Amino acid sequence: MRRLGRAVAVGVRRSLPMAMAMAIGALMLIDFFFDERHINALGGFFLESAVIVVAFALLLGLLNVLVVHLRRIIKREGGWFYSIALLAMALMVMVAGIPGPDNSAVVWIFDYIQFPLQAATFSLLAFFVATAAYRGLRLRSLEAVAFVLTAVVVLIGQVPVGRVLGDVVPALKDWILNVPSTAGVRGIIIGVALGTIATGVRVLMGFDRPYGGEGGSTQ
Amino acid sequence: MGFLAEILGNLGIGQQHALMFALLLPFFPLLLLLNRRIRERGNPPLRPIPAYEDLEAYLGEATESGRTVHVSMGTGGIGTGVTAESLAGLTVLEHIAGHSAATGLKTVATVSDPSLLPVAQDVMREACAAQGYPEAYDPACVRFVSSDKVAYAAGVMDILGHDKVSCNVMIGNFSDEFLLMSEVGARNAVNQVGGTTSPQILPFVYASTDHALIGEEIFAAGAYLLGKTAHVASLAAQDWLRTAIILTILIGILVRSLA
Numbered sequence: 001m002r003r004l005g006r007a008v009a010v011g012v013r014r015s016l017p018m019a020m021a022m023a024i025g026a027l028m029l030i031d032f033f034f035d036e037r038h039i040n041a042l043g044g045f046f047l048e049s050a051v052i053v054v055a056f057a058l059l060l061g062l063l064n065v066l067v068v069h070l071r072r073i074i075k076r077e078g079g080w081f082y083s084i085a086l087l088a089m090a091l092m093v094m095v096a097g098i099p100g101p102d103n104s105a106v107v108w109i110f111d112y113i114q115f116p117l118q119a120a121t122f123s124l125l126a127f128f129v130a131t132a133a134y135r136g137l138r139l140r141s142l143e144a145v146a147f148v149l150t151a152v153v154v155l156i157g158q159v160p161v162g163r164v165l166g167d168v169v170p171a172l173k174d175w176i177l178n179v180p181s182t183a184g185v186r187g188i189i190i191g192v193a194l195g196t197i198a199t200g201v202r203v204l205m206g207f208d209r210p211y212g213g214e215g216g217s218t219q
Numbered sequence: 220m221g222f223l224a225e226i227l228g229n230l231g232i233g234q235q236h237a238l239m240f241a242l243l244l245p246f247f248p249l250l251l252l253l254n255r256r257i258r259e260r261g262n263p264p265l266r267p268i269p270a271y272e273d274l275e276a277y278l279g280e281a282t283e284s285g286r287t288v289h290v291s292m293g294t295g296g297i298g299t300g301v302t303a304e305s306l307a308g309l310t311v312l313e314h315i316a317g318h319s320a321a322t323g324l325k326t327v328a329t330v331s332d333p334s335l336l337p338v339a340q341d342v343m344r345e346a347c348a349a350q351g352y353p354e355a356y357d358p359a360c361v362r363f364v365s366s367d368k369v370a371y372a373a374g375v376m377d378i379l380g381h382d383k384v385s386c387n388v389m390i391g392n393f394s395d396e397f398l399l400m401s402e403v404g405a406r407n408a409v410n411q412v413g414g415t416t417s418p419q420i421l422p423f424v425y426a427s428t429d430h431a432l433i434g435e436e437i438f439a440a441g442a443y444l445l446g447k448t449a450h451v452a453s454l455a456a457q458d459w460l461r462t463a464i465i466l467t468i469l470i471g472i473l474v475r476s477l478a
Contacts, residue, residue, distance in 0.1 A: 033236050050298050054334050061333030061363035118369045122471045128402040137425025169460040185418045188434040195438030196303040198453035201246045207449035
C-alpha cells in the first residue's frame with residue numbers, strides 16, 4: 001500500500017507540473033490568436049499572476065545574494081570586504097526605500113551614485129570595442145580577411161574623408177550595408193524565429209520541462 | 220482569399236496573426252512525426268559546430284586544472300520576450316552541470332533575471348542527484364548578481380578577473396554588456412564560448428570569444444550536447460520549415476517579377 005502511495009506521489013509530482021504547463025501554455029496561445037472575451041480574461045489573469053510570481057523570484061534573488069556574500073565574509077574568501085560593502089549598501093538602499101521608491105533619499109542614491117557608476121562602467125565599452133576589434137581583425141582565417149576588408153570599407157565610407165577620396169567607397173559601403181549585411185541579418189532573424197518556435201513547441205508538448213520536477217528539467 | 224480573410228476576421232484573427240498561425244501550426248505534427256522517425260531510425264548526421272565540439276575540450280581542461288567554469292545564461296529570464304534564449308542557456312548549463320557532478324568540476328552560474336534563479340538551481344541540484352551525490356549540491360553555485368545589466372556585467376567581470384576561471388560560457392540574450400564581460404575573459408586568457416540571437420551583438424561575440432554561436436545555433440545545444448531526440452527532431456522540423464519559407468520567398472519573387 002505504501003509502495004502504491006509512493007508510486008502515485010511520484011507520478012503526480014512528474015505529471016502535474018507538465019500538465020499545468022501544457023494546459024496554461026495552450027490557453028495563452030489561444031488567447032494570443034483568438035479574440036474571445038472569456039479566454040482573454042483568463043489569459044490576462046495568468047499574465048498578472050506571472051508578474052506576481054516574478055516579484056517573489058526577486059525576493060529569492062535577494063536571499064541568494066545574502067547567502068553568497070555572508071558565506072564569503074564568514075569564510076574570509078578573496079574580496080570578502082567588498083561583500084561587506086555590498087551588503088551594507090543593499091541594506092542602506094532598502095531602508096531608504098521603505099517610505100517609497102520616490103523618496104528623496106532613494107532618488108538621490110540613484111541620481112548621484114547608481115547612474116554615474118553605470119555611466120562609468122559603460123564608458124569602458126569604448127576602449128573594449130577597440131581592443132576587441134584589434135583581436136578580431138587578426139587575419140587568422142579566410143572569414144577574418146573578409147571581416148577586415150568589410151570593416152575597412154565601411155569605416156572609410158562612414159567618415160567624411162571617404163567622400164574626399166571619391167564616391168566609390170561610400171557607394172560600396174551603402175551596398176554592403178543594404179544588400180549582403182541586411183540579407184545576412186534577415187537570414188539570422190528567420191533562423192532565430194524558427195528556433196524560438198521550436199523551443200516553445202517543445203515546452204508546450206512536454207518534450208522539454210524547464211520547470212523541473214522529478215526526472216530532470218529537460219528530457 | 221477574401222473568403223478566408225472573412226473567416227479569420229470572424230474568428231478575431233488579424234492578417235499578421237494568421238501568418239504567424241500558419242507558421243506555428245505545422246510545427247506540432249512535424250515535431251511528432253520526426254521525433255517518432257528518429258526514435259525508430261536513429262539520429263541523422265548533424266553538421267559539426269566547432270563551439271560545441273571544443274566546449275568538451277574546455278571542460279576537460281578545466282577539470283584537469285582544478286579551475287572553475289563560469290556559465291552565463293544572459294540577461295533575460297523566464298516569461299520575458301527572450302525566454303527561448305534563456306532556455307537555450309539553461310540547456311547548456313544542464314550539460315555542464317552533468318559534467319561537473321560527474322567529475323567534481325567547480326561550476327559557477329550567474330543570472331541577471333531572478334526568475335531564472337530557481338530553475339538554474341534545480342538544474343544543478345538534479346545533476347548532482349542523477350550522479351548519486353545529492354549532498355554535493357551547493358545552492359551558492361548559482362548566483363543572482365543584479366537585474367541591472369551593467370551591474371550584472373560588473374559582477375561577472377569580477378568573477379572572471381578573480382575567481383580562477385578556466386572556461387567562460389555565455390549563451391543567451393545579451394546586449395552591449397556582453398563585450399564588457401568577454402573582454403575581461405579574453406584578457407585573462409579564459410577559454411570562451413559565446414552565443415546570442417541579437418545581430419547587433421554578434422560582432423562582439425565573434426571578436427572577443429574563441430567560438431561564436433550565431434543566432435539559431437544556440438537553440439541546437441540540446442541536440443549537440445545532450446543528444447536528446449526531441450531536440451534533434453526539432454532541428455529537422457526547423458530545416459523543413461526553413462525550406463518551405465525559402466521556396467515561398469522564391470515563388471513570391473517569381474510571381475511578382477512575371478506579373
